[in-house]
């Protein structure tokens with residue numbers, strides 16, 4: 001197999017050399033350049049498996065490169081090398097599609113972990129546009145219905161409201177609608193509406209101008225601008241506070257946004273997909289969600305059925321999860337014994353596919369000899385199981401999956417919500433190693449959530465406003481077993 005190749009864009013010779021040596025030791029070929037112009041030329045010549053770019057370059061910015069890669073070479077994971085102390089730039093880069101950032105001075109252990117994760121990500125992305133398609137597993141009639149509807153919805157530009165219980169795959173479906181449609185070249189921006197503090201929401205969605213409020217040190221684009229030409233996925237849309245609902249409605253209607261402190265409206269071209277596990281129609285009745293906004297976003301509804309309505313998909317889903325988990329271990333994928341498979345088929349899965357992933361991940365850790373038995377699954381019995389938190393299902397419409405075929409949905413995923421760090425007090429000065437301080441804060445928050453949930457990663461991820469995948473990425477990055 002030919003060696004994987006990384007592109008390093010930095011005008012500092014020392015950094016180029018450091019990365020060349022470190023990546024070389026990881027068996028990667030390295031191409032180095034010192035400017036945006038050269039980087040563009042190299043990117044046009046060949047495919048890279050990974051890219052590192054400095055933020056400030058003599059003829060432009062690393063941000064340009066991140067955006068270019070997100071647009072044209074989206075299978076190449078790109079990490080931003082940020083100047084010491086510049087978290088804001090890192091967040092901007094993450095929003096633009098960078099998968100991570102590296103602070104100078106570069107910590108070699110962190111760098112190595114980052115490279116490993118990036119290469120995995122790249123492989124996942126490269127497994128094809130069909131990656132998404134093949135990722136949405138299930139041949140049950142209801143899932144065939146979901147796929148057929150996704151195909152139709154991908155060709156339309158209408159807002160789609162994706163309903164369904166927690167963990168059924170709503171985000172996955174939203175991504176597929178984006179990727180199979182004409183906006184696939186644009187950015188898919190997932191936003192977990194429940195994870196953004198209310199006071200930051202307006203700035204996060206619409207951006208702000210320098211000096212418009214304390215702390216607005218520079219102009220900043222919002223999520224709408226980031227999704228321009230692509231898709232904005234409003235996950236947990238029911239969590240939007242009423243004042244934001246009004247503002248969002250206006251933007252959807254006017255197709256333009258005005259950043260906080262800005263004078264001019266900016267035209268935006270964004271397709272809105274939204275999702276929640278709550279019963280939005282019921283929230284409208286209760287006056288907790290604006291009816292006018294509900295009608296705007298719920299132009300078409302796509303319901304993703306719970307896993308218990310498609311139990312025949314469980315073996316294939318389980319097989320895929322075990323294959324994925326097996327790639328990290330030495331003994332290859334674990335296998336389910338017949339008693340374990342039977343138990344999975346009988347179980348109701350209130351947490352749906354996410355719970356199945358969680359159960360199998362734990363079972364792989366517990367089982368002996370790579371063979372999973374029923375005792376390794378530790379499934380809750382009907383009596384000890386908490387009552388289903390699931391709301392009554394909203395009514396279905398003609399696009400609905402159960403009737404015909406069809407439907408399914410972060411800051412998150414590629415753009416995780418950054419941890420909310422306490423503002424450094426002036427008298428405290430700044431940490432002398434920002435990356436380590438950020439990692440420490442992240443580690444503390446994650447450990448707290450894991451302990452509070454007795455190491456139930458699914459529940460911990462939910463508490464942290466992350467997807468399970470994001471949490472896993474962070475656990476791996478921070479070396480938490």
Ligand SMILES: Nc1ncnc2c1ncn2[C@@H]1O[C@H](COP(=O)(O)OP(=O)(O)OP(=O)(O)O)[C@@H](O)[C@H]1O
Pocket residue numbers: 135136137138164165166167168169170171172173235276277317353354357409467468469
């Ligand atoms: N049909 C499927 N095939 C393969 N993986 C799936 C499928 N459905 C869901 N998953 C996996 O299950 C996990 C949960 O999916 P996802 O995050 O899309 O659910 P969700 O409905 O958006 O959850 P929430 O309501 O909590 O945000 C993810 O890891 C996703 O990849």
